[in-house]
Amino acid sequence: MTWSTDDIPDLTGKRAVITGVTGGLGLHTALGLARHGAKLVVTARDGAKADDTVAHIQKDSPGTTVDVVSLDLADISDAKRAAAEVAAAYDRIDVLINNAGIMLTPTARTKDGFELQMGTNHLGHFAWTAGLWPLLDASGARVVTVSSSAHASARGIDLDSLTPAGSSRRYRRWQSYSESKLANLMFALELDRRAKASGSAVVSVAAHPGYASTNLTKTGPSVNGLSLPGxxxxxxxxxxxxxxxxxxxxxxxxxxxxxxxxxxxVGPANLGGARGRPKLVGMTKIARDEQLADELWAASEAATDIKFEV
Structure with a gap:
Protein backbone atom coordinates (compact mmCIF):
# COMPACT_ATOMS: atom_id res chain seq x y z
CA MET A 1 0.00 0.00 0.00
CA THR A 2 1.43 3.35 -1.07
CA TRP A 3 1.74 6.02 1.63
CA SER A 4 0.50 9.54 0.98
CA THR A 5 -0.04 12.63 3.08
CA ASP A 6 -3.70 11.62 3.28
CA ASP A 7 -2.51 8.88 5.65
CA ILE A 8 -1.31 11.42 8.23
CA PRO A 9 -3.67 11.10 11.20
CA ASP A 10 -5.39 13.98 12.94
CA LEU A 11 -2.67 15.75 14.93
CA THR A 12 -4.89 18.20 16.78
CA GLY A 13 -3.39 18.87 20.19
CA LYS A 14 -0.05 17.29 19.25
CA ARG A 15 3.17 19.30 19.48
CA ALA A 16 5.91 18.86 16.89
CA VAL A 17 9.38 20.35 17.23
CA ILE A 18 11.37 20.73 14.00
CA THR A 19 14.91 22.00 13.45
CA GLY A 20 15.72 23.99 10.34
CA VAL A 21 12.41 25.21 8.87
CA THR A 22 13.30 28.33 6.90
CA GLY A 23 13.21 26.46 3.60
CA GLY A 24 13.32 23.12 1.82
CA LEU A 25 12.49 19.94 3.69
CA GLY A 26 11.91 21.60 7.05
CA LEU A 27 9.37 24.05 5.69
CA HIS A 28 7.41 21.39 3.82
CA THR A 29 7.50 19.06 6.80
CA ALA A 30 6.12 21.85 8.97
CA LEU A 31 3.40 22.58 6.42
CA GLY A 32 2.42 18.91 6.26
CA LEU A 33 2.08 18.64 10.02
CA ALA A 34 0.26 21.95 10.38
CA ARG A 35 -2.32 20.92 7.77
CA HIS A 36 -3.28 18.05 10.06
CA GLY A 37 -3.64 20.17 13.19
CA ALA A 38 -0.23 20.00 14.88
CA LYS A 39 1.11 22.79 17.05
CA LEU A 40 4.63 23.66 15.94
CA VAL A 41 7.85 24.69 17.64
CA VAL A 42 10.44 25.49 14.98
CA THR A 43 14.08 26.46 15.14
CA ALA A 44 16.09 28.80 12.99
CA ARG A 45 19.30 30.81 13.05
CA ASP A 46 17.93 33.77 11.08
CA GLY A 47 15.13 35.66 12.80
CA ALA A 48 13.89 37.41 9.67
CA LYS A 49 13.67 34.14 7.74
CA ALA A 50 11.90 32.58 10.69
CA ASP A 51 9.29 35.34 10.64
CA ASP A 52 8.71 34.73 6.91
CA THR A 53 8.36 31.00 7.55
CA VAL A 54 5.83 31.51 10.33
CA ALA A 55 3.79 33.80 8.07
CA HIS A 56 3.92 31.19 5.29
CA ILE A 57 2.74 28.38 7.57
CA GLN A 58 -0.05 30.43 9.13
CA LYS A 59 -1.27 31.61 5.74
CA ASP A 60 -1.35 28.00 4.54
CA SER A 61 -2.99 26.69 7.74
CA PRO A 62 -4.77 29.58 9.48
CA GLY A 63 -4.88 29.28 13.24
CA THR A 64 -1.77 27.14 13.49
CA THR A 65 0.32 27.82 16.58
CA VAL A 66 3.95 28.32 15.56
CA ASP A 67 6.58 29.19 18.16
CA VAL A 68 10.16 29.98 17.13
CA VAL A 69 13.31 29.08 19.04
CA SER A 70 16.73 30.40 18.04
CA LEU A 71 19.19 27.55 17.51
CA ASP A 72 22.69 27.37 16.07
CA LEU A 73 23.70 23.72 15.83
CA ALA A 74 27.29 24.72 15.10
CA ASP A 75 27.55 25.93 18.69
CA ILE A 76 27.10 23.23 21.33
CA SER A 77 26.48 25.73 24.12
CA ASP A 78 23.69 27.26 22.04
CA ALA A 79 22.19 23.81 21.37
CA LYS A 80 22.16 23.20 25.13
CA ARG A 81 20.60 26.61 25.79
CA ALA A 82 17.90 26.11 23.16
CA ALA A 83 17.03 22.64 24.46
CA ALA A 84 16.76 23.97 28.00
CA GLU A 85 14.50 26.78 26.76
CA VAL A 86 12.16 24.33 25.03
CA ALA A 87 12.16 21.92 27.97
CA ALA A 88 11.20 24.73 30.32
CA ALA A 89 8.49 26.17 28.08
CA TYR A 90 6.45 23.08 27.21
CA ASP A 91 4.89 20.21 29.11
CA ARG A 92 5.29 17.66 26.32
CA ILE A 93 6.74 16.98 22.87
CA ASP A 94 4.93 14.47 20.69
CA VAL A 95 7.26 14.59 17.68
CA LEU A 96 10.85 15.81 17.36
CA ILE A 97 12.25 16.07 13.84
CA ASN A 98 16.00 16.67 13.66
CA ASN A 99 16.14 18.02 10.13
CA ALA A 100 18.57 20.96 9.99
CA GLY A 101 21.92 20.40 8.34
CA ILE A 102 24.63 21.58 6.00
CA MET A 103 26.18 19.92 2.97
CA LEU A 104 29.55 19.82 1.19
CA THR A 105 31.00 22.87 2.89
CA PRO A 106 34.55 24.13 2.40
CA THR A 107 37.02 23.47 5.20
CA ALA A 108 35.63 25.13 8.29
CA ARG A 109 35.08 24.48 11.99
CA THR A 110 32.27 25.00 14.44
CA LYS A 111 32.51 27.43 17.34
CA ASP A 112 33.78 24.51 19.45
CA GLY A 113 36.49 23.58 16.95
CA PHE A 114 34.91 20.53 15.29
CA GLU A 115 34.82 19.89 11.55
CA LEU A 116 31.77 21.86 10.42
CA GLN A 117 29.66 19.13 8.81
CA MET A 118 30.11 16.53 11.56
CA GLY A 119 29.86 19.20 14.23
CA THR A 120 26.62 20.66 12.88
CA ASN A 121 24.79 17.67 11.44
CA HIS A 122 25.58 15.20 14.21
CA LEU A 123 27.08 16.77 17.35
CA GLY A 124 24.73 19.74 17.40
CA HIS A 125 21.69 17.46 17.18
CA PHE A 126 23.18 15.06 19.72
CA ALA A 127 23.51 17.87 22.28
CA TRP A 128 20.08 19.27 21.41
CA THR A 129 18.32 15.89 21.71
CA ALA A 130 20.14 15.07 24.94
CA GLY A 131 18.89 18.31 26.47
CA LEU A 132 15.32 17.46 25.43
CA TRP A 133 15.53 13.82 26.50
CA PRO A 134 13.74 14.04 29.89
CA LEU A 135 10.77 15.72 28.21
CA LEU A 136 10.86 13.37 25.21
CA ASP A 137 10.96 10.38 27.51
CA ALA A 138 8.12 11.62 29.69
CA SER A 139 6.05 12.32 26.56
CA GLY A 140 6.71 8.98 24.84
CA ALA A 141 7.71 11.04 21.81
CA ARG A 142 8.54 10.07 18.24
CA VAL A 143 12.09 11.17 17.33
CA VAL A 144 12.93 11.42 13.63
CA THR A 145 16.54 11.91 12.60
CA VAL A 146 17.15 12.95 9.00
CA SER A 147 19.96 11.08 7.31
CA SER A 148 20.79 10.74 3.60
CA SER A 149 21.32 8.09 0.97
CA ALA A 150 24.86 9.49 1.00
CA HIS A 151 25.44 7.49 4.20
CA ALA A 152 26.11 4.54 1.87
CA SER A 153 29.28 6.25 0.63
CA ALA A 154 30.85 6.16 4.09
CA ARG A 155 32.95 3.12 4.97
CA GLY A 156 32.96 4.07 8.62
CA ILE A 157 33.32 7.11 10.87
CA ASP A 158 36.67 8.61 11.76
CA LEU A 159 35.98 9.27 15.44
CA ASP A 160 38.90 11.71 15.50
CA SER A 161 36.59 14.08 13.62
CA LEU A 162 34.59 14.30 16.85
CA THR A 163 37.56 15.82 18.67
CA PRO A 164 38.75 19.44 18.53
CA ALA A 165 42.10 18.19 17.22
CA GLY A 166 40.23 16.73 14.29
CA SER A 167 41.11 14.03 11.83
CA SER A 168 44.66 13.77 10.51
CA ARG A 169 43.39 12.86 7.05
CA ARG A 170 42.99 15.35 4.23
CA TYR A 171 39.60 17.06 4.28
CA ARG A 172 37.23 15.90 1.58
CA ARG A 173 33.79 17.47 1.48
CA TRP A 174 31.84 14.43 0.32
CA GLN A 175 33.61 12.07 2.72
CA SER A 176 32.86 14.29 5.71
CA TYR A 177 29.26 14.85 4.63
CA SER A 178 28.66 11.13 4.12
CA GLU A 179 30.14 10.30 7.52
CA SER A 180 27.99 12.95 9.21
CA LYS A 181 24.86 11.44 7.65
CA LEU A 182 25.99 7.95 8.64
CA ALA A 183 26.37 9.33 12.16
CA ASN A 184 22.79 10.65 11.99
CA LEU A 185 21.49 7.22 10.98
CA MET A 186 23.55 5.38 13.59
CA PHE A 187 22.38 7.81 16.26
CA ALA A 188 18.74 7.12 15.38
CA LEU A 189 19.29 3.36 15.59
CA GLU A 190 21.31 3.53 18.82
CA LEU A 191 18.72 5.81 20.43
CA ASP A 192 16.09 3.23 19.52
CA ARG A 193 18.13 0.38 21.01
CA ARG A 194 18.75 2.28 24.23
CA ALA A 195 15.14 3.44 24.52
CA LYS A 196 13.83 -0.09 24.15
CA ALA A 197 16.41 -1.48 26.59
CA SER A 198 15.36 1.09 29.20
CA GLY A 199 11.65 0.51 28.74
CA SER A 200 11.10 4.01 27.36
CA ALA A 201 8.07 4.60 25.14
CA VAL A 202 10.12 6.85 22.83
CA VAL A 203 10.13 5.68 19.21
CA SER A 204 13.30 6.61 17.27
CA VAL A 205 13.26 6.34 13.49
CA ALA A 206 15.32 7.74 10.61
CA ALA A 207 14.39 9.14 7.22
CA HIS A 208 16.05 10.44 4.11
CA PRO A 209 14.55 12.66 1.37
CA GLY A 210 16.18 11.04 -1.66
CA TYR A 211 17.42 13.51 -4.24
CA ALA A 212 15.39 16.60 -3.42
CA SER A 213 15.77 20.10 -4.75
CA THR A 214 16.56 22.45 -1.87
CA ASN A 215 18.83 25.44 -1.32
CA LEU A 216 21.23 23.14 0.55
CA THR A 217 22.89 22.13 -2.70
CA LYS A 218 23.54 25.77 -3.54
CA THR A 219 24.49 27.27 -0.18
CA GLY A 220 26.39 24.30 1.26
CA PRO A 221 29.38 24.34 -1.08
CA SER A 222 29.99 28.01 -0.31
CA VAL A 223 28.69 28.66 3.24
CA ASN A 224 29.56 32.35 3.26
CA GLY A 225 28.66 33.14 -0.31
CA LEU A 226 27.71 31.55 -3.60
CA SER A 227 30.29 29.56 -5.54
CA LEU A 228 30.29 28.36 -9.15
CA PRO A 229 30.30 24.67 -8.12
CA GLY A 230 27.41 25.31 -5.75
CA VAL A 266 12.12 5.62 5.57
CA GLY A 267 13.02 6.88 2.11
CA PRO A 268 11.69 7.27 -1.44
CA ALA A 269 10.65 4.11 -3.27
CA ASN A 270 11.79 4.83 -6.84
CA LEU A 271 14.98 5.34 -8.86
CA GLY A 272 17.21 3.66 -6.32
CA GLY A 273 15.80 5.76 -3.50
CA ALA A 274 16.14 9.07 -5.32
CA ARG A 275 12.48 9.99 -5.60
CA GLY A 276 8.92 8.80 -5.22
CA ARG A 277 6.50 7.85 -2.48
CA PRO A 278 8.07 6.87 0.84
CA LYS A 279 8.54 3.33 2.10
CA LEU A 280 10.78 1.44 4.51
CA VAL A 281 14.25 1.21 2.96
CA GLY A 282 17.50 -0.58 3.65
CA MET A 283 20.79 0.69 4.96
CA THR A 284 24.44 -0.33 4.85
CA LYS A 285 25.95 -2.99 7.06
CA ILE A 286 28.16 -0.42 8.78
CA ALA A 287 25.05 1.59 9.73
CA ARG A 288 23.89 -1.44 11.75
CA ASP A 289 27.26 -1.91 13.49
CA GLU A 290 26.30 -1.78 17.17
CA GLN A 291 29.87 -1.60 18.43
CA LEU A 292 30.66 1.42 16.28
CA ALA A 293 27.35 2.99 17.32
CA ASP A 294 28.30 2.58 20.97
CA GLU A 295 31.72 4.12 20.30
CA LEU A 296 30.10 6.98 18.38
CA TRP A 297 27.75 7.62 21.31
CA ALA A 298 30.65 7.72 23.77
CA ALA A 299 32.71 9.99 21.50
CA SER A 300 29.70 12.29 21.12
CA GLU A 301 29.25 12.50 24.88
CA ALA A 302 32.92 13.43 25.27
CA ALA A 303 32.73 16.01 22.48
CA THR A 304 29.64 17.73 23.86
CA ASP A 305 30.49 17.24 27.54
CA ILE A 306 27.08 15.62 28.05
CA LYS A 307 26.19 12.34 29.70
CA PHE A 308 23.27 11.31 27.52
CA GLU A 309 21.67 8.61 29.64
CA VAL A 310 18.61 6.96 28.18
Whole structure:
Protein backbone atom coordinates (compact mmCIF):
# COMPACT_ATOMS: atom_id res chain seq x y z
CA MET A 1 0.00 0.00 0.00
CA THR A 2 1.43 3.35 -1.07
CA TRP A 3 1.74 6.02 1.63
CA SER A 4 0.50 9.54 0.98
CA THR A 5 -0.04 12.63 3.08
CA ASP A 6 -3.70 11.62 3.28
CA ASP A 7 -2.51 8.88 5.65
CA ILE A 8 -1.31 11.42 8.23
CA PRO A 9 -3.67 11.10 11.20
CA ASP A 10 -5.39 13.98 12.94
CA LEU A 11 -2.67 15.75 14.93
CA THR A 12 -4.89 18.20 16.78
CA GLY A 13 -3.39 18.87 20.19
CA LYS A 14 -0.05 17.29 19.25
CA ARG A 15 3.17 19.30 19.48
CA ALA A 16 5.91 18.86 16.89
CA VAL A 17 9.38 20.35 17.23
CA ILE A 18 11.37 20.73 14.00
CA THR A 19 14.91 22.00 13.45
CA GLY A 20 15.72 23.99 10.34
CA VAL A 21 12.41 25.21 8.87
CA THR A 22 13.30 28.33 6.90
CA GLY A 23 13.21 26.46 3.60
CA GLY A 24 13.32 23.12 1.82
CA LEU A 25 12.49 19.94 3.69
CA GLY A 26 11.91 21.60 7.05
CA LEU A 27 9.37 24.05 5.69
CA HIS A 28 7.41 21.39 3.82
CA THR A 29 7.50 19.06 6.80
CA ALA A 30 6.12 21.85 8.97
CA LEU A 31 3.40 22.58 6.42
CA GLY A 32 2.42 18.91 6.26
CA LEU A 33 2.08 18.64 10.02
CA ALA A 34 0.26 21.95 10.38
CA ARG A 35 -2.32 20.92 7.77
CA HIS A 36 -3.28 18.05 10.06
CA GLY A 37 -3.64 20.17 13.19
CA ALA A 38 -0.23 20.00 14.88
CA LYS A 39 1.11 22.79 17.05
CA LEU A 40 4.63 23.66 15.94
CA VAL A 41 7.85 24.69 17.64
CA VAL A 42 10.44 25.49 14.98
CA THR A 43 14.08 26.46 15.14
CA ALA A 44 16.09 28.80 12.99
CA ARG A 45 19.30 30.81 13.05
CA ASP A 46 17.93 33.77 11.08
CA GLY A 47 15.13 35.66 12.80
CA ALA A 48 13.89 37.41 9.67
CA LYS A 49 13.67 34.14 7.74
CA ALA A 50 11.90 32.58 10.69
CA ASP A 51 9.29 35.34 10.64
CA ASP A 52 8.71 34.73 6.91
CA THR A 53 8.36 31.00 7.55
CA VAL A 54 5.83 31.51 10.33
CA ALA A 55 3.79 33.80 8.07
CA HIS A 56 3.92 31.19 5.29
CA ILE A 57 2.74 28.38 7.57
CA GLN A 58 -0.05 30.43 9.13
CA LYS A 59 -1.27 31.61 5.74
CA ASP A 60 -1.35 28.00 4.54
CA SER A 61 -2.99 26.69 7.74
CA PRO A 62 -4.77 29.58 9.48
CA GLY A 63 -4.88 29.28 13.24
CA THR A 64 -1.77 27.14 13.49
CA THR A 65 0.32 27.82 16.58
CA VAL A 66 3.95 28.32 15.56
CA ASP A 67 6.58 29.19 18.16
CA VAL A 68 10.16 29.98 17.13
CA VAL A 69 13.31 29.08 19.04
CA SER A 70 16.73 30.40 18.04
CA LEU A 71 19.19 27.55 17.51
CA ASP A 72 22.69 27.37 16.07
CA LEU A 73 23.70 23.72 15.83
CA ALA A 74 27.29 24.72 15.10
CA ASP A 75 27.55 25.93 18.69
CA ILE A 76 27.10 23.23 21.33
CA SER A 77 26.48 25.73 24.12
CA ASP A 78 23.69 27.26 22.04
CA ALA A 79 22.19 23.81 21.37
CA LYS A 80 22.16 23.20 25.13
CA ARG A 81 20.60 26.61 25.79
CA ALA A 82 17.90 26.11 23.16
CA ALA A 83 17.03 22.64 24.46
CA ALA A 84 16.76 23.97 28.00
CA GLU A 85 14.50 26.78 26.76
CA VAL A 86 12.16 24.33 25.03
CA ALA A 87 12.16 21.92 27.97
CA ALA A 88 11.20 24.73 30.32
CA ALA A 89 8.49 26.17 28.08
CA TYR A 90 6.45 23.08 27.21
CA ASP A 91 4.89 20.21 29.11
CA ARG A 92 5.29 17.66 26.32
CA ILE A 93 6.74 16.98 22.87
CA ASP A 94 4.93 14.47 20.69
CA VAL A 95 7.26 14.59 17.68
CA LEU A 96 10.85 15.81 17.36
CA ILE A 97 12.25 16.07 13.84
CA ASN A 98 16.00 16.67 13.66
CA ASN A 99 16.14 18.02 10.13
CA ALA A 100 18.57 20.96 9.99
CA GLY A 101 21.92 20.40 8.34
CA ILE A 102 24.63 21.58 6.00
CA MET A 103 26.18 19.92 2.97
CA LEU A 104 29.55 19.82 1.19
CA THR A 105 31.00 22.87 2.89
CA PRO A 106 34.55 24.13 2.40
CA THR A 107 37.02 23.47 5.20
CA ALA A 108 35.63 25.13 8.29
CA ARG A 109 35.08 24.48 11.99
CA THR A 110 32.27 25.00 14.44
CA LYS A 111 32.51 27.43 17.34
CA ASP A 112 33.78 24.51 19.45
CA GLY A 113 36.49 23.58 16.95
CA PHE A 114 34.91 20.53 15.29
CA GLU A 115 34.82 19.89 11.55
CA LEU A 116 31.77 21.86 10.42
CA GLN A 117 29.66 19.13 8.81
CA MET A 118 30.11 16.53 11.56
CA GLY A 119 29.86 19.20 14.23
CA THR A 120 26.62 20.66 12.88
CA ASN A 121 24.79 17.67 11.44
CA HIS A 122 25.58 15.20 14.21
CA LEU A 123 27.08 16.77 17.35
CA GLY A 124 24.73 19.74 17.40
CA HIS A 125 21.69 17.46 17.18
CA PHE A 126 23.18 15.06 19.72
CA ALA A 127 23.51 17.87 22.28
CA TRP A 128 20.08 19.27 21.41
CA THR A 129 18.32 15.89 21.71
CA ALA A 130 20.14 15.07 24.94
CA GLY A 131 18.89 18.31 26.47
CA LEU A 132 15.32 17.46 25.43
CA TRP A 133 15.53 13.82 26.50
CA PRO A 134 13.74 14.04 29.89
CA LEU A 135 10.77 15.72 28.21
CA LEU A 136 10.86 13.37 25.21
CA ASP A 137 10.96 10.38 27.51
CA ALA A 138 8.12 11.62 29.69
CA SER A 139 6.05 12.32 26.56
CA GLY A 140 6.71 8.98 24.84
CA ALA A 141 7.71 11.04 21.81
CA ARG A 142 8.54 10.07 18.24
CA VAL A 143 12.09 11.17 17.33
CA VAL A 144 12.93 11.42 13.63
CA THR A 145 16.54 11.91 12.60
CA VAL A 146 17.15 12.95 9.00
CA SER A 147 19.96 11.08 7.31
CA SER A 148 20.79 10.74 3.60
CA SER A 149 21.32 8.09 0.97
CA ALA A 150 24.86 9.49 1.00
CA HIS A 151 25.44 7.49 4.20
CA ALA A 152 26.11 4.54 1.87
CA SER A 153 29.28 6.25 0.63
CA ALA A 154 30.85 6.16 4.09
CA ARG A 155 32.95 3.12 4.97
CA GLY A 156 32.96 4.07 8.62
CA ILE A 157 33.32 7.11 10.87
CA ASP A 158 36.67 8.61 11.76
CA LEU A 159 35.98 9.27 15.44
CA ASP A 160 38.90 11.71 15.50
CA SER A 161 36.59 14.08 13.62
CA LEU A 162 34.59 14.30 16.85
CA THR A 163 37.56 15.82 18.67
CA PRO A 164 38.75 19.44 18.53
CA ALA A 165 42.10 18.19 17.22
CA GLY A 166 40.23 16.73 14.29
CA SER A 167 41.11 14.03 11.83
CA SER A 168 44.66 13.77 10.51
CA ARG A 169 43.39 12.86 7.05
CA ARG A 170 42.99 15.35 4.23
CA TYR A 171 39.60 17.06 4.28
CA ARG A 172 37.23 15.90 1.58
CA ARG A 173 33.79 17.47 1.48
CA TRP A 174 31.84 14.43 0.32
CA GLN A 175 33.61 12.07 2.72
CA SER A 176 32.86 14.29 5.71
CA TYR A 177 29.26 14.85 4.63
CA SER A 178 28.66 11.13 4.12
CA GLU A 179 30.14 10.30 7.52
CA SER A 180 27.99 12.95 9.21
CA LYS A 181 24.86 11.44 7.65
CA LEU A 182 25.99 7.95 8.64
CA ALA A 183 26.37 9.33 12.16
CA ASN A 184 22.79 10.65 11.99
CA LEU A 185 21.49 7.22 10.98
CA MET A 186 23.55 5.38 13.59
CA PHE A 187 22.38 7.81 16.26
CA ALA A 188 18.74 7.12 15.38
CA LEU A 189 19.29 3.36 15.59
CA GLU A 190 21.31 3.53 18.82
CA LEU A 191 18.72 5.81 20.43
CA ASP A 192 16.09 3.23 19.52
CA ARG A 193 18.13 0.38 21.01
CA ARG A 194 18.75 2.28 24.23
CA ALA A 195 15.14 3.44 24.52
CA LYS A 196 13.83 -0.09 24.15
CA ALA A 197 16.41 -1.48 26.59
CA SER A 198 15.36 1.09 29.20
CA GLY A 199 11.65 0.51 28.74
CA SER A 200 11.10 4.01 27.36
CA ALA A 201 8.07 4.60 25.14
CA VAL A 202 10.12 6.85 22.83
CA VAL A 203 10.13 5.68 19.21
CA SER A 204 13.30 6.61 17.27
CA VAL A 205 13.26 6.34 13.49
CA ALA A 206 15.32 7.74 10.61
CA ALA A 207 14.39 9.14 7.22
CA HIS A 208 16.05 10.44 4.11
CA PRO A 209 14.55 12.66 1.37
CA GLY A 210 16.18 11.04 -1.66
CA TYR A 211 17.42 13.51 -4.24
CA ALA A 212 15.39 16.60 -3.42
CA SER A 213 15.77 20.10 -4.75
CA THR A 214 16.56 22.45 -1.87
CA ASN A 215 18.83 25.44 -1.32
CA LEU A 216 21.23 23.14 0.55
CA THR A 217 22.89 22.13 -2.70
CA LYS A 218 23.54 25.77 -3.54
CA THR A 219 24.49 27.27 -0.18
CA GLY A 220 26.39 24.30 1.26
CA PRO A 221 29.38 24.34 -1.08
CA SER A 222 29.99 28.01 -0.31
CA VAL A 223 28.69 28.66 3.24
CA ASN A 224 29.56 32.35 3.26
CA GLY A 225 28.66 33.14 -0.31
CA LEU A 226 27.71 31.55 -3.60
CA SER A 227 30.29 29.56 -5.54
CA LEU A 228 30.29 28.36 -9.15
CA PRO A 229 30.30 24.67 -8.12
CA GLY A 230 27.41 25.31 -5.75
CA UNK A 231 25.39 27.11 -8.42
CA UNK A 232 26.11 24.35 -10.97
CA UNK A 233 25.06 21.55 -8.62
CA UNK A 234 21.95 23.47 -7.64
CA UNK A 235 20.89 24.02 -11.26
CA UNK A 236 21.40 20.34 -12.12
CA UNK A 237 19.44 19.38 -9.03
CA UNK A 238 16.55 21.62 -10.03
CA UNK A 239 16.29 19.74 -13.32
CA UNK A 240 16.57 16.11 -12.22
CA UNK A 241 15.57 16.08 -8.53
CA UNK A 242 12.13 15.79 -6.99
CA UNK A 243 10.59 18.89 -5.40
CA UNK A 244 11.36 19.61 -1.75
CA UNK A 245 7.69 19.01 -0.95
CA UNK A 246 8.08 15.41 -2.14
CA UNK A 247 11.40 15.08 -0.36
CA UNK A 248 9.53 15.83 2.87
CA UNK A 249 7.24 12.82 2.42
CA UNK A 250 9.61 10.32 4.08
CA UNK A 251 10.02 12.69 7.04
CA UNK A 252 6.26 13.01 7.39
CA UNK A 253 5.74 9.26 7.18
CA UNK A 254 8.50 8.67 9.74
CA UNK A 255 6.93 11.26 12.03
CA UNK A 256 3.32 10.08 11.86
CA UNK A 257 2.93 6.47 10.68
CA UNK A 258 1.54 4.64 13.73
CA UNK A 259 2.83 1.27 12.49
CA UNK A 260 6.47 2.26 13.06
CA UNK A 261 7.85 0.89 16.31
CA UNK A 262 11.44 2.20 16.21
CA UNK A 263 14.61 1.43 14.29
CA UNK A 264 13.06 1.85 10.85
CA UNK A 265 14.51 3.88 7.97
CA VAL A 266 12.12 5.62 5.57
CA GLY A 267 13.02 6.88 2.11
CA PRO A 268 11.69 7.27 -1.44
CA ALA A 269 10.65 4.11 -3.27
CA ASN A 270 11.79 4.83 -6.84
CA LEU A 271 14.98 5.34 -8.86
CA GLY A 272 17.21 3.66 -6.32
CA GLY A 273 15.80 5.76 -3.50
CA ALA A 274 16.14 9.07 -5.32
CA ARG A 275 12.48 9.99 -5.60
CA GLY A 276 8.92 8.80 -5.22
CA ARG A 277 6.50 7.85 -2.48
CA PRO A 278 8.07 6.87 0.84
CA LYS A 279 8.54 3.33 2.10
CA LEU A 280 10.78 1.44 4.51
CA VAL A 281 14.25 1.21 2.96
CA GLY A 282 17.50 -0.58 3.65
CA MET A 283 20.79 0.69 4.96
CA THR A 284 24.44 -0.33 4.85
CA LYS A 285 25.95 -2.99 7.06
CA ILE A 286 28.16 -0.42 8.78
CA ALA A 287 25.05 1.59 9.73
CA ARG A 288 23.89 -1.44 11.75
CA ASP A 289 27.26 -1.91 13.49
CA GLU A 290 26.30 -1.78 17.17
CA GLN A 291 29.87 -1.60 18.43
CA LEU A 292 30.66 1.42 16.28
CA ALA A 293 27.35 2.99 17.32
CA ASP A 294 28.30 2.58 20.97
CA GLU A 295 31.72 4.12 20.30
CA LEU A 296 30.10 6.98 18.38
CA TRP A 297 27.75 7.62 21.31
CA ALA A 298 30.65 7.72 23.77
CA ALA A 299 32.71 9.99 21.50
CA SER A 300 29.70 12.29 21.12
CA GLU A 301 29.25 12.50 24.88
CA ALA A 302 32.92 13.43 25.27
CA ALA A 303 32.73 16.01 22.48
CA THR A 304 29.64 17.73 23.86
CA ASP A 305 30.49 17.24 27.54
CA ILE A 306 27.08 15.62 28.05
CA LYS A 307 26.19 12.34 29.70
CA PHE A 308 23.27 11.31 27.52
CA GLU A 309 21.67 8.61 29.64
CA VAL A 310 18.61 6.96 28.18
Missing amino acids: IAVHQITRIIAQPAAHGAWPLLMAATDPSLTGGEY
